[in-house]
Amino acid sequence: MKPARPGPSSSVVTVVGIGADGWAGLPDASRAALRDAEALIGGPRQLDLLPAECAGERIAWPSPLRPAVPALLAAHAGRRIAVLASGDPMFYGIGRALAEETDGDALRVLPHPSSASYAAARLGWPLEDVDVVTVVGRPTARLAAALHEGRRLLVLSAGAGTPGEVAALLRDRGFGPSRLRVLEQLGGPAERVTAAIAADDWPGSPPPGDPLNIVAVVCRRAPEALRLGAAPGLPDEAYEHDGQLTKRHIRAATLGALAPAPGELLWDVGGGSGSIAVEWMRTHPSCRAITVERDPVRAERIARNAERLGVPGLRIVTGAAPVALAELPPPDAVFIGGGLTAPGLLDACWEALPYGGRLVANTVTLESEALLADAYRRHGGELVKLAVAHAVPVGGFTGWRQAMPVTQWAVQKINPSSGADR
Structure with a gap:
C-alpha cells in the first residue's frame, strides 16, 4: 500500500x-x-x-x-x-x-536533461525518430528486437562494458556494418565521443572508457543477413526448431486473431518453438508472454529463440497443461498450439480468461477439430480453415504442394450480462 x-x-x-x-x-x-x-x-x-x-x-x-x-x-x-x-x-x-x-x-x-536528450542534441537526431533501448538491469539481448535497416538507436548503458556488448550483439545478429558512437560524460567537462563500426571488433582497442555513457547506433544490415521485419510472420529460418513450429503464414494469421495490444499478457500453451509468444512480445516493448511447454528440451530451445530475437523477458514454464496453468497470472489472451486433447485443457484456459480476453486455438487433427467445433457451438467466435500451398518443382515444371490445413477457433470472451454480440 x-x-x-x-x-x-x-x-x-x-x-x-x-x-x-x-x-x-x-x-x-x-x-x-x-x-x-x-x-x-x-x-x-x-x-x-x-x-x-x-x-x-x-x-x-x-x-x-x-x-x-x-x-x-x-x-x-x-x-x-x-x-x-x-x-x-x-x-x-x-x-x-x-x-x-x-x-x-x-x-x-x-x-x-536526460542522456538521450543530450545525445540527440549532439548528433542532430530528432528524438521522436529515435528508438531508445535501456540495458540498465536488463539483458543486452533485448536490443535485437529494435534492429532494422536505417533505424537510429540510443542504448542506455549499464556501464563501461556496454559498448563492447552492443558491438558484439550487432555482429552476431547480422548488423556488423552498423555505425556506433559512444558518448561519455554528456554535458560535463570530460565529455567525449568515440566512433567505430561494429564489425571492427571494437571497443577491444582502445579499452572500454567511462561508465557514464550512451551508445548511438545507426543500423546497417549485412547483405547476407536474414531480414526480420516488424510485423508478425518472421521467416521460419529465424527459429531454431524440431518441426514443432507454427509456420510463417499461419503464424501471421494467428497473431492477427490474437490482436496484441501494449501491456497485455499472453499465455502460449504448448509452446513448441515459442514463435507465437516471441512475435507477440515483438509487437510492442511492453507486451508480455508466458509460454508453457512440457518438454524440457523444447523449453530450452524456446529460451534461445527468445534471446536471439530480442525478447529475453519471455517467461517459460516447463510443465504439462492444464496443471501448469494453475499459478499463472490472469492472461489478456490465450493461444493453444498443442495439447488440445489433454483432459480439461480448453475449459481451463476459457475459465482463466477474463471478460474481454481473446482465445485462439489451432489444430491439424480431426480429434482436436471436433473439440473446437463443440467450443464454437457453446461460445461462438469464428471457426475457420486455413490452407497454404507452396510452389515447388514438378519435373521441368512448377506445381502446388499443399500444406496440412489448419483449423482455427478464435473467440472473445464476453460478459453475458453486457448483452454484446460475441
Whole structure:
C-alpha cells in the first residue's frame, strides 16, 4: 500500500535530476531542495557531486536498488528527503520506482536533461525518430528486437562494458556494418565521443572508457543477413526448431486473431518453438508472454529463440497443461498450439480468461477439430480453415504442394450480462 498523502507528520520526497556537470548545472530550485534536505539518497557518484553546503545525511543506495526503496522511505519518513537521479528521473530512472511507492502528491520531481536528450542534441537526431533501448538491469539481448535497416538507436548503458556488448550483439545478429558512437560524460567537462563500426571488433582497442555513457547506433544490415521485419510472420529460418513450429503464414494469421495490444499478457500453451509468444512480445516493448511447454528440451530451445530475437523477458514454464496453468497470472489472451486433447485443457484456459480476453486455438487433427467445433457451438467466435500451398518443382515444371490445413477457433470472451454480440 502506498504511503498516505502528506500531512503534518509526513513530507514530500523531492527527486532531483543531476547531470555530469554536477552542481554547476543545477537550476536554483534543484539546489535549494538539496540544501534543505535532511536525508540525501543517491548513488555514490551522484552524492560526490554535491558540495559541503548540502548538509543532510548522505545515504547511498544499496544493491539491488528496487527492493530497498520502500524500506528507505519508511526509515526516513517525516524527514525532508531528496533523491538524486541521473538526468531525467522519469525517463528510465528512479522516479518510476518512487512514484509506485508514494502517493502522487507526495512526490516532487525536478528533472535535468536526460542522456538521450543530450545525445540527440549532439548528433542532430530528432528524438521522436529515435528508438531508445535501456540495458540498465536488463539483458543486452533485448536490443535485437529494435534492429532494422536505417533505424537510429540510443542504448542506455549499464556501464563501461556496454559498448563492447552492443558491438558484439550487432555482429552476431547480422548488423556488423552498423555505425556506433559512444558518448561519455554528456554535458560535463570530460565529455567525449568515440566512433567505430561494429564489425571492427571494437571497443577491444582502445579499452572500454567511462561508465557514464550512451551508445548511438545507426543500423546497417549485412547483405547476407536474414531480414526480420516488424510485423508478425518472421521467416521460419529465424527459429531454431524440431518441426514443432507454427509456420510463417499461419503464424501471421494467428497473431492477427490474437490482436496484441501494449501491456497485455499472453499465455502460449504448448509452446513448441515459442514463435507465437516471441512475435507477440515483438509487437510492442511492453507486451508480455508466458509460454508453457512440457518438454524440457523444447523449453530450452524456446529460451534461445527468445534471446536471439530480442525478447529475453519471455517467461517459460516447463510443465504439462492444464496443471501448469494453475499459478499463472490472469492472461489478456490465450493461444493453444498443442495439447488440445489433454483432459480439461480448453475449459481451463476459457475459465482463466477474463471478460474481454481473446482465445485462439489451432489444430491439424480431426480429434482436436471436433473439440473446437463443440467450443464454437457453446461460445461462438469464428471457426475457420486455413490452407497454404507452396510452389515447388514438378519435373521441368512448377506445381502446388499443399500444406496440412489448419483449423482455427478464435473467440472473445464476453460478459453475458453486457448483452454484446460475441
